[in-house]
Amino acid sequence: MKTRDRIIHGATELFNEQGERNVTTNHIAAHLGISPGNLYYHFRNKEDIIHSIFDHYAKHLVDSFAPVQEREIRIEHLMGYLDAIFYLMWQFRFFYANLPDILSRDERLQQKYLKAQEQLGNSVQGLLRSLRDGKLLEVVDEDLPDLGQTIKMVVTFWIAYQIAQSPGTRVTKPLLYKGVLRVLFILRPYLHPEVKPQIQQLEQHYRELAG
Protein backbone atom coordinates (compact mmCIF):
# COMPACT_ATOMS: atom_id res chain seq x y z
CA MET A 1 0.00 0.00 0.00
CA LYS A 2 1.21 3.52 -0.78
CA THR A 3 2.08 5.68 2.24
CA ARG A 4 -0.75 8.07 1.40
CA ASP A 5 -3.28 5.22 1.46
CA ARG A 6 -1.75 3.78 4.62
CA ILE A 7 -2.26 7.15 6.33
CA ILE A 8 -5.92 7.33 5.27
CA HIS A 9 -6.48 3.77 6.39
CA GLY A 10 -4.64 4.11 9.71
CA ALA A 11 -6.35 7.42 10.53
CA THR A 12 -9.80 5.94 9.90
CA GLU A 13 -8.91 3.07 12.22
CA LEU A 14 -7.74 5.38 15.01
CA PHE A 15 -10.67 7.78 14.63
CA ASN A 16 -13.08 4.87 14.86
CA GLU A 17 -11.41 3.32 17.87
CA GLN A 18 -10.53 6.39 19.90
CA GLY A 19 -12.89 9.09 18.63
CA GLU A 20 -11.84 11.64 16.06
CA ARG A 21 -11.38 14.39 18.67
CA ASN A 22 -8.78 12.40 20.62
CA VAL A 23 -6.50 11.63 17.67
CA THR A 24 -3.79 14.02 16.41
CA THR A 25 -1.58 13.77 13.32
CA ASN A 26 1.25 12.75 15.68
CA HIS A 27 -0.80 9.80 16.93
CA ILE A 28 -1.46 8.76 13.35
CA ALA A 29 2.21 8.94 12.40
CA ALA A 30 3.23 6.99 15.53
CA HIS A 31 0.54 4.37 14.86
CA LEU A 32 1.94 3.81 11.34
CA GLY A 33 5.58 4.02 12.44
CA ILE A 34 6.34 6.93 10.11
CA SER A 35 7.78 10.35 10.95
CA PRO A 36 5.42 13.34 11.34
CA GLY A 37 7.42 14.94 8.50
CA ASN A 38 6.52 12.06 6.20
CA LEU A 39 2.84 12.48 7.13
CA TYR A 40 3.00 16.22 6.41
CA TYR A 41 4.58 15.43 3.06
CA HIS A 42 1.25 13.79 2.10
CA PHE A 43 -1.31 15.85 4.06
CA ARG A 44 -1.38 19.47 5.19
CA ASN A 45 -3.20 18.71 8.46
CA LYS A 46 -5.80 16.52 10.12
CA GLU A 47 -8.71 18.20 8.30
CA ASP A 48 -6.99 17.34 5.04
CA ILE A 49 -6.91 13.66 6.05
CA ILE A 50 -10.59 13.80 7.07
CA HIS A 51 -11.41 15.18 3.62
CA SER A 52 -9.73 12.23 1.96
CA ILE A 53 -11.54 9.79 4.24
CA PHE A 54 -14.80 11.52 3.39
CA ASP A 55 -14.07 11.10 -0.33
CA HIS A 56 -13.67 7.35 0.22
CA TYR A 57 -16.89 7.31 2.21
CA ALA A 58 -18.79 9.22 -0.49
CA LYS A 59 -17.49 6.84 -3.15
CA HIS A 60 -18.66 3.82 -1.15
CA LEU A 61 -22.00 5.55 -0.67
CA VAL A 62 -22.51 5.90 -4.41
CA ASP A 63 -21.24 2.41 -5.25
CA SER A 64 -23.19 0.67 -2.49
CA PHE A 65 -26.57 1.94 -3.56
CA ALA A 66 -26.12 1.78 -7.29
CA PRO A 67 -29.16 0.18 -8.96
CA VAL A 68 -29.00 -3.53 -9.73
CA GLN A 69 -27.96 -4.08 -13.34
CA GLU A 70 -29.66 -7.46 -13.72
CA ARG A 71 -33.16 -7.69 -15.10
CA GLU A 72 -34.71 -8.85 -11.88
CA ILE A 73 -34.08 -7.69 -8.34
CA ARG A 74 -34.12 -10.44 -5.71
CA ILE A 75 -33.87 -10.92 -1.95
CA GLU A 76 -30.11 -11.40 -2.34
CA HIS A 77 -29.88 -7.88 -3.71
CA LEU A 78 -31.79 -6.49 -0.75
CA MET A 79 -29.39 -8.35 1.53
CA GLY A 80 -26.49 -6.84 -0.40
CA TYR A 81 -27.84 -3.36 0.24
CA LEU A 82 -28.40 -4.04 3.94
CA ASP A 83 -24.85 -5.34 4.24
CA ALA A 84 -23.66 -2.18 2.48
CA ILE A 85 -25.51 -0.04 5.04
CA PHE A 86 -23.83 -1.97 7.82
CA TYR A 87 -20.40 -1.76 6.20
CA LEU A 88 -20.63 2.02 5.84
CA MET A 89 -21.87 2.52 9.40
CA TRP A 90 -19.09 0.33 10.76
CA GLN A 91 -16.21 1.42 8.52
CA PHE A 92 -16.88 5.13 9.02
CA ARG A 93 -18.49 5.05 12.46
CA PHE A 94 -16.54 8.05 13.70
CA PHE A 95 -18.35 10.22 11.11
CA TYR A 96 -21.77 9.03 12.22
CA ALA A 97 -20.91 9.46 15.90
CA ASN A 98 -19.84 13.06 15.58
CA LEU A 99 -20.96 14.45 12.26
CA PRO A 100 -22.40 17.87 13.18
CA ASP A 101 -19.21 18.66 15.06
CA ILE A 102 -16.88 17.54 12.25
CA LEU A 103 -18.91 19.41 9.63
CA SER A 104 -19.23 22.61 11.64
CA ARG A 105 -15.43 23.02 11.55
CA ASP A 106 -15.14 22.82 7.77
CA GLU A 107 -17.36 24.64 5.28
CA ARG A 108 -15.91 22.78 2.29
CA LEU A 109 -16.58 19.40 3.89
CA GLN A 110 -20.12 20.53 4.74
CA GLN A 111 -20.70 21.24 1.04
CA LYS A 112 -19.32 17.83 0.05
CA TYR A 113 -21.55 16.22 2.66
CA LEU A 114 -24.68 17.93 1.35
CA LYS A 115 -23.88 16.84 -2.20
CA ALA A 116 -23.35 13.24 -1.03
CA GLN A 117 -26.61 13.33 0.96
CA GLU A 118 -28.54 14.53 -2.05
CA GLN A 119 -27.12 11.73 -4.21
CA LEU A 120 -27.89 9.25 -1.44
CA GLY A 121 -31.49 10.44 -1.19
CA ASN A 122 -31.91 9.85 -4.92
CA SER A 123 -30.20 6.45 -4.75
CA VAL A 124 -32.36 5.27 -1.87
CA GLN A 125 -35.55 6.33 -3.65
CA GLY A 126 -34.38 4.68 -6.87
CA LEU A 127 -33.58 1.54 -4.91
CA LEU A 128 -37.02 1.44 -3.26
CA ARG A 129 -38.60 1.94 -6.67
CA SER A 130 -36.67 -1.00 -8.15
CA LEU A 131 -37.60 -3.16 -5.15
CA ARG A 132 -41.20 -2.21 -5.84
CA ASP A 133 -40.90 -2.91 -9.57
CA GLY A 134 -39.29 -6.27 -8.74
CA LYS A 135 -42.37 -7.08 -6.60
CA LEU A 136 -40.47 -7.19 -3.31
CA LEU A 137 -42.26 -4.12 -1.99
CA GLU A 138 -45.77 -2.78 -2.38
CA VAL A 139 -45.58 0.98 -2.15
CA VAL A 140 -47.26 3.75 -4.13
CA ASP A 141 -45.14 6.40 -5.83
CA GLU A 142 -46.27 9.19 -3.54
CA ASP A 143 -45.06 7.31 -0.44
CA LEU A 144 -41.56 6.67 -1.81
CA PRO A 145 -40.08 9.99 -0.61
CA ASP A 146 -41.36 9.58 2.97
CA LEU A 147 -40.24 5.97 3.15
CA GLY A 148 -36.80 6.78 1.73
CA GLN A 149 -36.34 9.80 4.02
CA THR A 150 -37.39 7.84 7.11
CA ILE A 151 -34.83 5.12 6.36
CA LYS A 152 -32.11 7.66 5.55
CA MET A 153 -32.81 9.54 8.78
CA VAL A 154 -32.74 6.41 10.93
CA VAL A 155 -29.46 5.26 9.39
CA THR A 156 -27.85 8.72 9.56
CA PHE A 157 -28.69 9.20 13.24
CA TRP A 158 -28.55 5.60 14.41
CA ILE A 159 -25.18 5.88 16.14
CA ALA A 160 -25.69 9.45 17.41
CA TYR A 161 -29.08 8.46 18.84
CA GLN A 162 -27.71 5.40 20.64
CA ILE A 163 -24.95 7.51 22.18
CA ALA A 164 -27.37 10.32 23.12
CA GLN A 165 -29.71 7.83 24.81
CA SER A 166 -26.95 6.32 26.89
CA PRO A 167 -23.64 8.17 26.96
CA GLY A 168 -20.63 5.90 27.10
CA THR A 169 -22.29 3.47 24.68
CA ARG A 170 -19.61 1.59 22.81
CA VAL A 171 -20.25 1.47 19.06
CA THR A 172 -20.07 -2.28 18.44
CA LYS A 173 -20.98 -4.43 15.45
CA PRO A 174 -24.09 -5.83 17.20
CA LEU A 175 -25.29 -2.26 17.87
CA LEU A 176 -25.03 -1.48 14.15
CA TYR A 177 -26.74 -4.71 13.11
CA LYS A 178 -29.62 -3.58 15.33
CA GLY A 179 -29.73 -0.55 13.03
CA VAL A 180 -29.97 -2.83 9.99
CA LEU A 181 -32.83 -4.66 11.73
CA ARG A 182 -34.56 -1.31 12.29
CA VAL A 183 -34.35 -0.60 8.54
CA LEU A 184 -35.99 -3.99 7.89
CA PHE A 185 -38.62 -3.14 10.51
CA ILE A 186 -39.50 0.07 8.65
CA LEU A 187 -39.71 -1.82 5.35
CA ARG A 188 -41.73 -4.68 6.82
CA PRO A 189 -45.26 -3.29 6.38
CA TYR A 190 -44.47 -2.67 2.70
CA LEU A 191 -43.26 -6.18 1.89
CA HIS A 192 -45.01 -8.10 -0.84
CA PRO A 193 -46.83 -11.01 0.88
CA GLU A 194 -44.94 -13.54 -1.26
CA VAL A 195 -41.50 -12.51 0.01
CA LYS A 196 -42.43 -12.29 3.71
CA PRO A 197 -41.15 -15.80 4.60
CA GLN A 198 -37.78 -15.06 2.98
CA ILE A 199 -37.53 -11.70 4.76
CA GLN A 200 -38.23 -13.43 8.06
CA GLN A 201 -35.18 -15.60 7.38
CA LEU A 202 -33.19 -12.47 6.58
CA GLU A 203 -34.33 -10.88 9.86
CA GLN A 204 -33.29 -14.01 11.71
CA HIS A 205 -29.85 -13.79 10.08
CA TYR A 206 -29.35 -10.17 11.20
CA ARG A 207 -30.84 -10.92 14.63
CA GLU A 208 -28.08 -13.47 15.16
CA LEU A 209 -25.47 -10.92 14.11
CA ALA A 210 -27.04 -8.36 16.47
CA GLY A 211 -26.57 -10.85 19.30
Next chain:
Amino acid sequence: MKTRDRIIHGATELFNEQGERNVTTNHIAAHLGISPGNLYYHFRNKEDIIHSIFDHYAKHLVDSFAPVQEREIRIEHLMGYLDAIFYLMWQFRFFYANLPDILSRDERLQQKYLKAQEQLGNSVQGLLRSLRDGKLLEVVDEDLPDLGQTIKMVVTFWIAYQIAQSPGTRVTKPLLYKGVLRVLFILRPYLHPEVKPQIQQLEQHYRELAG
Protein backbone atom coordinates in the same frame (compact mmCIF):
# COMPACT_ATOMS: atom_id res chain seq x y z
CA MET B 1 -46.42 36.85 36.02
CA LYS B 2 -43.65 36.65 38.61
CA THR B 3 -40.24 37.95 37.53
CA ARG B 4 -38.74 34.48 37.76
CA ASP B 5 -41.37 33.08 35.38
CA ARG B 6 -41.00 36.09 33.06
CA ILE B 7 -37.26 35.36 32.81
CA ILE B 8 -37.85 31.69 31.96
CA HIS B 9 -40.46 32.65 29.42
CA GLY B 10 -38.45 35.46 27.82
CA ALA B 11 -35.28 33.37 27.67
CA THR B 12 -37.11 30.51 25.92
CA GLU B 13 -38.44 33.02 23.40
CA LEU B 14 -35.00 34.49 22.70
CA PHE B 15 -33.27 31.09 22.53
CA ASN B 16 -35.88 29.90 20.04
CA GLU B 17 -35.67 32.98 17.88
CA GLN B 18 -31.96 33.68 17.94
CA GLY B 19 -30.36 30.36 18.84
CA GLU B 20 -29.30 29.55 22.37
CA ARG B 21 -25.61 30.19 21.64
CA ASN B 22 -26.25 33.78 20.58
CA VAL B 23 -28.17 34.84 23.68
CA THR B 24 -26.51 36.02 26.91
CA THR B 25 -28.07 36.82 30.29
CA ASN B 26 -27.64 40.52 29.40
CA HIS B 27 -29.74 40.04 26.26
CA ILE B 28 -32.42 38.35 28.33
CA ALA B 29 -32.48 41.14 30.92
CA ALA B 30 -32.61 43.83 28.20
CA HIS B 31 -35.40 41.94 26.40
CA LEU B 32 -37.49 41.98 29.60
CA GLY B 33 -36.55 45.52 30.57
CA ILE B 34 -35.06 44.43 33.90
CA SER B 35 -31.58 45.05 35.30
CA PRO B 36 -28.94 42.29 35.04
CA GLY B 37 -28.78 42.46 38.86
CA ASN B 38 -32.45 41.60 39.09
CA LEU B 39 -31.89 38.62 36.74
CA TYR B 40 -28.96 37.41 38.87
CA TYR B 41 -31.15 37.69 41.95
CA HIS B 42 -33.26 34.89 40.43
CA PHE B 43 -30.70 32.82 38.49
CA ARG B 44 -27.01 32.20 39.01
CA ASN B 45 -26.22 32.10 35.28
CA LYS B 46 -27.49 31.09 31.84
CA GLU B 47 -27.10 27.35 32.53
CA ASP B 48 -29.30 27.80 35.58
CA ILE B 49 -32.02 29.33 33.36
CA ILE B 50 -31.66 26.47 30.85
CA HIS B 51 -32.16 24.01 33.71
CA SER B 52 -35.44 25.67 34.65
CA ILE B 53 -36.59 25.67 31.02
CA PHE B 54 -35.71 21.99 30.81
CA ASP B 55 -37.81 21.28 33.91
CA HIS B 56 -40.78 22.93 32.19
CA TYR B 57 -40.09 20.89 29.07
CA ALA B 58 -39.85 17.63 31.02
CA LYS B 59 -43.11 18.40 32.80
CA HIS B 60 -44.87 19.03 29.48
CA LEU B 61 -43.37 15.80 28.16
CA VAL B 62 -44.89 13.77 30.99
CA ASP B 63 -48.26 15.56 30.89
CA SER B 64 -48.58 15.42 27.11
CA PHE B 65 -48.21 11.69 26.81
CA ALA B 66 -50.12 10.66 29.89
CA PRO B 67 -52.53 7.80 29.11
CA VAL B 68 -56.13 8.70 28.33
CA GLN B 69 -58.28 8.35 31.43
CA GLU B 70 -61.52 7.68 29.59
CA ARG B 71 -62.63 4.16 28.89
CA GLU B 72 -62.22 4.39 25.17
CA ILE B 73 -59.44 6.01 23.15
CA ARG B 74 -60.58 7.79 20.00
CA ILE B 75 -59.18 9.63 16.99
CA GLU B 76 -59.52 12.92 18.90
CA HIS B 77 -57.09 11.56 21.48
CA LEU B 78 -54.58 10.66 18.78
CA MET B 79 -54.95 14.18 17.42
CA GLY B 80 -54.36 15.53 20.93
CA TYR B 81 -51.11 13.59 21.15
CA LEU B 82 -49.95 14.76 17.72
CA ASP B 83 -50.70 18.35 18.68
CA ALA B 84 -48.70 17.82 21.86
CA ILE B 85 -45.72 16.58 19.81
CA PHE B 86 -45.96 19.69 17.68
CA TYR B 87 -46.32 21.99 20.70
CA LEU B 88 -43.21 20.57 22.35
CA MET B 89 -41.15 20.75 19.17
CA TRP B 90 -42.22 24.34 18.57
CA GLN B 91 -42.14 25.66 22.13
CA PHE B 92 -38.72 24.22 22.88
CA ARG B 93 -37.24 24.18 19.38
CA PHE B 94 -33.88 25.51 20.54
CA PHE B 95 -33.36 22.31 22.54
CA TYR B 96 -34.10 20.08 19.56
CA ALA B 97 -31.89 22.17 17.26
CA ASN B 98 -28.83 21.95 19.45
CA LEU B 99 -29.29 19.27 22.05
CA PRO B 100 -25.95 17.40 22.00
CA ASP B 101 -24.14 20.72 22.36
CA ILE B 102 -26.31 21.95 25.24
CA LEU B 103 -26.08 18.61 27.06
CA SER B 104 -22.33 18.23 26.59
CA ARG B 105 -21.76 21.38 28.66
CA ASP B 106 -23.72 20.20 31.67
CA GLU B 107 -23.48 16.77 33.27
CA ARG B 108 -26.45 17.38 35.57
CA LEU B 109 -28.68 18.39 32.67
CA GLN B 110 -27.53 15.31 30.75
CA GLN B 111 -28.73 13.14 33.64
CA LYS B 112 -32.09 14.92 33.73
CA TYR B 113 -32.40 14.46 29.98
CA LEU B 114 -31.76 10.73 30.18
CA LYS B 115 -34.35 10.33 32.90
CA ALA B 116 -36.90 12.27 30.84
CA GLN B 117 -36.09 10.20 27.73
CA GLU B 118 -36.62 6.98 29.63
CA GLN B 119 -40.00 8.17 30.90
CA LEU B 120 -40.89 9.30 27.40
CA GLY B 121 -39.99 5.90 25.94
CA ASN B 122 -42.33 4.22 28.42
CA SER B 123 -45.11 6.76 27.78
CA VAL B 124 -44.89 6.34 24.01
CA GLN B 125 -45.05 2.55 24.30
CA GLY B 126 -47.97 2.79 26.73
CA LEU B 127 -49.71 5.14 24.35
CA LEU B 128 -49.23 2.82 21.36
CA ARG B 129 -50.54 -0.03 23.45
CA SER B 130 -53.68 1.89 24.40
CA LEU B 131 -54.20 2.89 20.74
CA ARG B 132 -53.94 -0.80 19.93
CA ASP B 133 -56.34 -1.81 22.71
CA GLY B 134 -58.74 0.89 21.52
CA LYS B 135 -58.64 -0.71 18.05
CA LEU B 136 -57.03 2.27 16.34
CA LEU B 137 -53.83 0.34 15.64
CA GLU B 138 -53.09 -3.25 14.78
CA VAL B 139 -49.69 -4.08 16.17
CA VAL B 140 -48.35 -7.12 18.01
CA ASP B 141 -46.70 -6.69 21.40
CA GLU B 142 -43.23 -7.57 20.18
CA ASP B 143 -43.31 -4.77 17.58
CA LEU B 144 -44.28 -2.07 20.09
CA PRO B 145 -40.71 -1.24 21.17
CA ASP B 146 -39.43 -0.85 17.58
CA LEU B 147 -42.41 1.24 16.57
CA GLY B 148 -42.14 3.45 19.65
CA GLN B 149 -38.38 3.88 19.27
CA THR B 150 -38.68 4.76 15.58
CA ILE B 151 -41.23 7.48 16.33
CA LYS B 152 -39.21 8.80 19.26
CA MET B 153 -36.07 8.92 17.14
CA VAL B 154 -37.77 10.73 14.26
CA VAL B 155 -39.28 13.34 16.59
CA THR B 156 -36.07 13.81 18.59
CA PHE B 157 -33.94 14.38 15.49
CA TRP B 158 -36.50 16.00 13.21
CA ILE B 159 -35.18 19.55 13.61
CA ALA B 160 -31.50 18.58 13.76
CA TYR B 161 -31.91 16.46 10.61
CA GLN B 162 -33.62 19.23 8.66
CA ILE B 163 -30.85 21.65 9.61
CA ALA B 164 -28.12 19.10 8.83
CA GLN B 165 -29.64 18.43 5.41
CA SER B 166 -29.77 22.09 4.50
CA PRO B 167 -27.89 24.47 6.77
CA GLY B 168 -29.58 27.81 7.23
CA THR B 169 -32.98 26.09 7.36
CA ARG B 170 -35.35 28.24 9.37
CA VAL B 171 -37.30 26.25 11.95
CA THR B 172 -40.87 27.23 11.06
CA LYS B 173 -44.24 25.89 12.11
CA PRO B 174 -44.84 24.24 8.69
CA LEU B 175 -41.48 22.45 8.99
CA LEU B 176 -42.57 21.00 12.34
CA TYR B 177 -46.01 20.02 11.06
CA LYS B 178 -44.16 18.04 8.38
CA GLY B 179 -42.62 16.17 11.32
CA VAL B 180 -46.09 15.43 12.69
CA LEU B 181 -47.05 14.12 9.23
CA ARG B 182 -43.99 11.88 9.28
CA VAL B 183 -45.15 10.39 12.58
CA LEU B 184 -48.53 9.67 10.98
CA PHE B 185 -46.72 8.16 7.99
CA ILE B 186 -44.86 5.74 10.28
CA LEU B 187 -48.13 4.80 12.02
CA ARG B 188 -50.07 4.44 8.77
CA PRO B 189 -49.29 0.77 7.98
CA TYR B 190 -50.47 -0.17 11.47
CA LEU B 191 -53.83 1.58 11.32
CA HIS B 192 -56.94 -0.46 11.86
CA PRO B 193 -58.78 -0.54 8.49
CA GLU B 194 -61.88 1.01 10.07
CA VAL B 195 -60.14 4.20 11.14
CA LYS B 196 -58.23 4.78 7.89
CA PRO B 197 -60.76 7.24 6.43
CA GLN B 198 -60.67 9.35 9.60
CA ILE B 199 -56.87 9.30 9.66
CA GLN B 200 -56.84 10.48 6.06
CA GLN B 201 -58.84 13.49 7.20
CA LEU B 202 -56.36 14.02 10.00
CA GLU B 203 -53.49 13.87 7.53
CA GLN B 204 -55.25 16.39 5.34
CA HIS B 205 -55.60 18.70 8.36
CA TYR B 206 -51.88 18.55 9.14
CA ARG B 207 -50.98 18.79 5.46
CA GLU B 208 -52.77 22.15 5.35
CA LEU B 209 -50.87 23.29 8.42
CA ALA B 210 -47.60 22.10 6.85
CA GLY B 211 -48.36 24.33 3.86
